[in-house]
Amino acid sequence: MASSTRGCRMAAPDMAARRTTVASGLASKLARLLRDPFTVAGLTIYAVLIIVAVFADLLMTHDPGEILFRANGRVAANQPPSAAYLLGTTNLGRDVYSQLIGGSRIALVVGFTAAICVAAFGTLIGLLAGYFGGKLDAILMRLADLALAIPFLPFAIVLAGFSRSSTTNVIVAVVLLLWPNTARVIRAQVLTVKERAYVEAARVTGASDARILFVHVAPNILPLTFLYGSVAIGWAILTEAAVSFVGFGDAKNISWGYMLQDAFVSQALSRGSWHWFVPPGLCIILVVIAGFFIARGAEDVLFPKLRS
């Protein structure tokens, strides 16, 4: 007991120094990230998404669910884009532009919630499996195999379709099946990090497993967590769109996927209502591609070998 407290006291200044090197290491990586045009483009798209979602109420010109009428009292159905209806109206006289703006909120909530859960869950499992090894590792990795063997979209559709259709179920499905990708990569990284001298040093000073894991190993893993998290945002939004498109979305939340389903079943395609079904698709592409861009930039910084 006495020796372990002494160990801690001796290690304290050393630890503070290490923390600053980790912090400055991360900071220099971040600075390099910000010089990468792809990453900057990705981050800009996210920034715009967040701003639009936050100020959606100000940006919307109509209530997305409201049926609009023209001056002559008839429903303003299938209107082309104009000053009054920036992107025209749906076949039931709803404003497409306002739906598009409102959809950004759902994209933001779905994308970020799922991504944070996937990254956190995957990182935790990867850390535990990689660090403790043995039986725990075997069990967790078999679970990962299993999750990857389940067809992703059908699972999400069944989960959302049979239970009460809700956005939460889509997020749950994404998290349940997407964590293994993150966990596997994190685990592999932990296997190399835990052999490093400073981890050994921490162990010698009597640091507990939890301390080594979260103070010494985890910070070195963090960039990978962000990398996989940023890709998960796109996956979650695409999954939500697909589930909504086949008709199991949450009708209360008009998401981009819901808009596309609405357009599809309302014969917008044969009517050639491009203004209705093109914008939501482009919005989805932009947000998903932002994740790819950031992942690409992060990969260049994390694994510079590939850059040459």
Added chain:
Amino acid sequence: MSYLLQRLAHSLVLLWAVVTILFLMFRLMPGNPMAAYISEALNDEQQQLIMAQFGLDRPLHEQYLIYVWNLAQGNLGTSFFRREPVWSIILSALPNTLVLTMTGLVLAYAFGILAGAWLATKRGTLAEGILVPMALATRAAPEFWLGMILLTVFAFSLGWLPAGGANSAGMFFDSDLHRIFSRDFLLHLILPAVTLALYLQGLPLLLMRSTMLEVLHDEFVTMARIKGLSEWRITLHHAARNALLPVVTAFALGLGATLGGNVVVETVFSWPGLGRLLVTAVSQSDYPLAQGAFFVIAVVLIVLNLVVDVLYGLLDPRVSHGRS
């Protein structure tokens, strides 16, 4: 050989686990699974009788054993909605899905590998500046949206191709093979297959490009250059061969996403395949059919992965030796 057996055992365990999850998923769903089947007009006793017919009055573990036993015998039950054996419904949809998936995959990987290899030799050119972001964009686009755009252009605006289904109404064929090789079927196949390929080509293209970039710096490529071989020959015969392995891995890993992703493409083009069957079954609360469709999709996935793994072992002997 022992590697093969080991992989086979692994696949069987995986299959059993998927079956178990499937059982739990459908049994623990909120709501009565028989809601679509049992009419409100029946009295309690009649309802109990039907429940007993389906074995739903027994304890959960017994239901599980019956379910696994039935599956092992290839009995997937009877569709609530169509009152037909689930097996025969699925068998009529499976060829359509397999043809669509394989056509899409082959198109995507043939194009992606060639274009990726070519792009690797074009570093810093305009072609790279345009095509790489394009490849990323098609990967980021929802497949069904790509399908909607193609559908609007080629079926509704230009009228060149049929808008949906796998065959025109009123067509009859002697056998499924005749049907699949008919001109009518191939015309219907073009749009969904191109949609799928468009969505899938981004991964092989980008992967091929980046592994090619690595390989092109290897010594044997320099050697080939010193020998005075043409640039195209070096690219294809020397570099591309060695860059292919990661693409094969991606192909295997991508199978899952492809089969699952078919669900939405099949919905857009009303393609009578497994994915669309699953969606209809779920929306009609047809539990046995949904369960059966999901099960078959999962089995196809596991079998394909097994096949690819074994092929991979043959392609690169280091894999099978390393593991056994």
